[in-house]
Amino acid sequence: MSNTETWHLELEPVDAWYFGDAGPYDMGEASQTESKTLFPPHAPTLVGALRAMLARAKGWDGRSRWNEGTNVDLRLEEVLGKDYWDLGQVRFEGPFLTRVQSNSDANEVMVPMPLHILGRMKELDTKEKTEVWEPAARLRPGNNAVLCDMGRVRLPKIASDKPERGLKEPEGIFVTVAGLEAILRGDLPATSEVVRSRDLWRGERRVGLERERESRTAKEGALYSPTYVRLKPGVRLTMGVSGLPEDWVSEKFTLPGLMPLGGEGRMASVERLEGAAMANAPLEAIAENGRMSVTLLTSALLTPDDTTVTWPRPHSALAENIPGTIVSACVGKPHYIGGWDSLKRKPVAPQPFVPAGSTYFLEDVDADLETLRQLHGSCIGRRQAFGFGQVALGVW
Structure with a gap:
């Protein structure tokens, strides 16, 4: 039996992290010395790392398929899914950045x-x-x-x-x-509620090379220069996880203190938070005026299928579960998000996502308070189990 409770897991880097984008990073090419890290990372990166962490906590050896082994929990595929896109019964929220407040531990x-x-x-x-x-x-x-x-x-x-x-x-x-x-x-x-990225993290450029064994000199074409990300003190990444079995979220189930995350398998410490606050929405005003704004808190995959790249346009609906018609929008440049399929051992084709922060303005919104209450904080679009497409409702 799955649990409806949402765990909020806080991830803190032990040193610095590296999250590559969809660009090439091949030996001997110019991109090898111009590799920049992507931060905050896209959801599939964290989802894959957290699924692997949960599987290891239930007996997975880190190499075999999840249901193979002597001490492994045979429900791994049922709970965590069978492949890259299949997440089984588990669901994720985020990722979001969190920061410890200076005047408290919250x-x-x-x-x-x-x-x-x-x-x-x-x-x-x-x-x-x-x-x-x-x-x-x-x-x-x-x-x-x-x-x-x-x-x-x-x-x-x-x-x-x-x-x-x-x-x-x-x-x-x-x-x-x-x-x-x-x-x-x-x-x-208020200006005090606004934070610039430079106050949350900074890039840290490093240089590496491979040496010839005989001459102990630099090997031609083997120089690389990645840029890592180093978080400022008190800054963390947070991801919500729900749908885990009852015995997995019991007091007897303990999270590992460390887990590999991102490029080069760099480490992150893992702790469970009591919860993460969600912004309140003016639902009564929306229901009364019949107009609302829909802001993406996480990137959304709003294309109807894998072959179509058209996003929702004015005079149409934003999503099947969102009432109203699009009047206008403030939409950022698309994020092409792919990944790496470890079972098939090949990259996942990048798809165009609407970036977080994009806001749609809708009118002719005919919905009662309960419907709006369920929509606020829910997800729209495809790949919702990864946390894509979480929305916040507002007025305009």
Whole structure:
């Protein structure tokens, strides 16, 4: 019997992490000396590592198929799935960044800033050269439709009679749960609730080479220079896990202290959190006005199948379970997410995902409070078991 309780697992690097993107990293090529790490990592990277960790905790030897071996739990395939895309009965949420609050031991969750929030850099201290990203304006659907390549569309415009110049989209900007709640209500978040990526992690470039055994000199074409990611103190990655059997989540079941994660099998410590807060949504206002915004907290696979690359467009529905019609949207550039199938020993073809932070504006939303309550925090699109497509509902 599976458990509906969600575990929130906190992952902290022992040293530094490396998460490669979909680009080549082959010996002798120029990309070997220009490899950058991808952070935060996409869900399949963490899902694969956590599935392997849970399997090892239940007797898997790390080499054989999950149901083979003398001391292995024979339910591994049923619980954790049979291949790359089949997750069995387990479900994941995230990943999200968390940070220990300076005035307490509690963790605060951070998500990518919604793309309909614009801001500017503001200098706090000239001598110390410290800056913050200050939210300054919101985007909303324009009043008049404009003819473009998608037909007649109400393109986003700044929700102000006297818009400022020089405002920029929130690239590399995160917001806390408290700040997200303000955005969902139609307000701007406080500057104190905004965090830049440079305050959460930094890149760390390293150089390596292979030497000739005889001459002990550098081997031609064997120089590589990856960029690792080093988290700032108190910053973690968090992933939610649900659907585990009752005996797996009992007090007798203990998590391993360490697990390999990312490129080169670098280590991460694993701890269980009591829970992660979810932003509240103004559901009553949505039900009354019949308009709502849908913001992606995690990347979403919104293509209908593996061969089609078309995303939802204006004048259509966003997803089968989302009421209303798309009026306009603030959507980022696609993320092509693939992976590595360890059973077939070949890469998984990358697919275009709508990035987290993208926001859709809908109208003609006919739904009661209970329906909206179930939608808030749920997932849309495909591959939902990986945590893709988690949404937050707001007003506009």
